Amino acid sequence: MGWLSVVICALAAYTQYKLDHTALMILAIIAAVGSFWSWGIMHNYAVEAARRRLSYTGRFYDFTEGEVESVPNWITLINMIFSLGGLVLLIVGVIMIPVR
Numbered sequence: 001m002g003w004l005s006v007v008i009c010a011l012a013a014y015t016q017y018k019l020d021h022t023a024l025m026i027l028a029i030i031a032a033v034g035s036f037w038s039w040g041i042m043h044n045y046a047v048e049a050a051r052r053r054l055s056y057t058g059r060f061y062d063f064t065e066g067e068v069e070s071v072p073n074w075i076t077l078i079n080m081i082f083s084l085g086g087l088v089l090l091i092v093g094v095i096m097i098p099v100r
Protein backbone atom coordinates (compact mmCIF):
# COMPACT_ATOMS: atom_id res chain seq x y z
CA MET A 1 0.00 0.00 0.00
CA GLY A 2 2.94 2.29 0.48
CA TRP A 3 2.15 5.90 1.22
CA LEU A 4 -1.59 5.27 1.40
CA SER A 5 -1.33 3.33 4.65
CA VAL A 6 0.97 5.95 6.17
CA VAL A 7 -1.45 8.74 5.21
CA ILE A 8 -4.41 6.76 6.60
CA CYS A 9 -2.60 6.29 9.91
CA ALA A 10 -1.63 9.98 10.01
CA LEU A 11 -5.25 10.98 9.37
CA ALA A 12 -6.30 8.64 12.15
CA ALA A 13 -3.86 10.34 14.51
CA TYR A 14 -5.24 13.75 13.51
CA THR A 15 -8.86 12.72 14.04
CA GLN A 16 -8.03 11.25 17.44
CA TYR A 17 -6.14 14.44 18.32
CA LYS A 18 -9.19 16.52 17.41
CA LEU A 19 -11.33 14.28 19.63
CA ASP A 20 -8.88 14.62 22.56
CA HIS A 21 -8.31 10.86 22.73
CA THR A 22 -4.63 10.83 23.62
CA ALA A 23 -4.28 7.06 23.96
CA LEU A 24 -5.88 6.39 20.58
CA MET A 25 -3.82 9.17 19.02
CA ILE A 26 -0.62 7.57 20.31
CA LEU A 27 -1.75 4.22 18.91
CA ALA A 28 -2.38 5.87 15.54
CA ILE A 29 1.07 7.48 15.59
CA ILE A 30 2.63 4.12 16.40
CA ALA A 31 0.65 2.61 13.51
CA ALA A 32 1.90 5.34 11.15
CA VAL A 33 5.52 4.86 12.17
CA GLY A 34 5.20 1.07 12.00
CA SER A 35 3.55 1.24 8.60
CA PHE A 36 6.28 3.52 7.25
CA TRP A 37 9.04 1.39 8.79
CA SER A 38 7.72 -1.91 7.47
CA TRP A 39 7.10 -0.41 4.02
CA GLY A 40 10.73 0.73 3.93
CA ILE A 41 11.96 -2.73 4.85
CA MET A 42 9.79 -4.30 2.14
CA HIS A 43 11.17 -1.81 -0.36
CA ASN A 44 14.75 -2.66 0.66
CA TYR A 45 14.14 -6.37 0.07
CA ALA A 46 12.74 -5.63 -3.40
CA VAL A 47 15.67 -3.31 -4.25
CA GLU A 48 18.20 -5.96 -3.24
CA ALA A 49 16.49 -8.47 -5.51
CA ALA A 50 16.23 -5.94 -8.37
CA ARG A 51 19.92 -5.04 -8.23
CA ARG A 52 20.73 -8.53 -9.51
CA ARG A 53 18.92 -7.68 -12.76
CA LEU A 54 20.96 -5.99 -15.52
CA SER A 55 18.07 -3.82 -16.68
CA TYR A 56 17.44 -2.31 -13.23
CA THR A 57 17.37 1.48 -13.59
CA GLY A 58 17.24 2.39 -9.90
CA ARG A 59 13.84 4.01 -10.08
CA PHE A 60 11.60 3.74 -7.05
CA TYR A 61 9.08 1.27 -8.49
CA ASP A 62 11.29 -0.53 -11.02
CA PHE A 63 10.48 -4.05 -9.79
CA THR A 64 9.34 -7.24 -11.44
CA GLU A 65 6.81 -9.58 -9.87
CA GLY A 66 9.53 -12.00 -8.76
CA GLU A 67 11.45 -9.23 -7.04
CA VAL A 68 8.37 -8.11 -5.15
CA GLU A 69 7.73 -11.70 -4.09
CA SER A 70 11.19 -11.78 -2.49
CA VAL A 71 9.76 -9.79 0.43
CA PRO A 72 9.31 -12.12 3.43
CA ASN A 73 5.78 -12.81 4.61
CA TRP A 74 6.52 -11.76 8.20
CA ILE A 75 7.22 -8.13 7.28
CA THR A 76 4.21 -8.05 4.97
CA LEU A 77 2.06 -9.27 7.85
CA ILE A 78 3.46 -6.58 10.14
CA ASN A 79 2.71 -3.93 7.53
CA MET A 80 -0.82 -5.25 7.11
CA ILE A 81 -1.46 -5.21 10.87
CA PHE A 82 -0.25 -1.63 11.22
CA SER A 83 -2.25 -0.54 8.16
CA LEU A 84 -5.46 -2.19 9.32
CA GLY A 85 -4.99 -0.81 12.83
CA GLY A 86 -4.65 2.69 11.43
CA LEU A 87 -7.70 2.18 9.22
CA VAL A 88 -9.79 1.04 12.20
CA LEU A 89 -8.63 4.05 14.22
CA LEU A 90 -9.52 6.35 11.33
CA ILE A 91 -12.99 4.83 11.03
CA VAL A 92 -13.49 5.16 14.79
CA GLY A 93 -12.39 8.79 14.63
CA VAL A 94 -14.64 9.62 11.69
CA ILE A 95 -17.65 7.95 13.32
CA MET A 96 -17.05 9.73 16.64
CA ILE A 97 -16.62 13.24 15.17
CA PRO A 98 -20.36 13.80 14.47
CA VAL A 99 -21.20 12.48 17.95
CA ARG A 100 -19.40 15.41 19.55
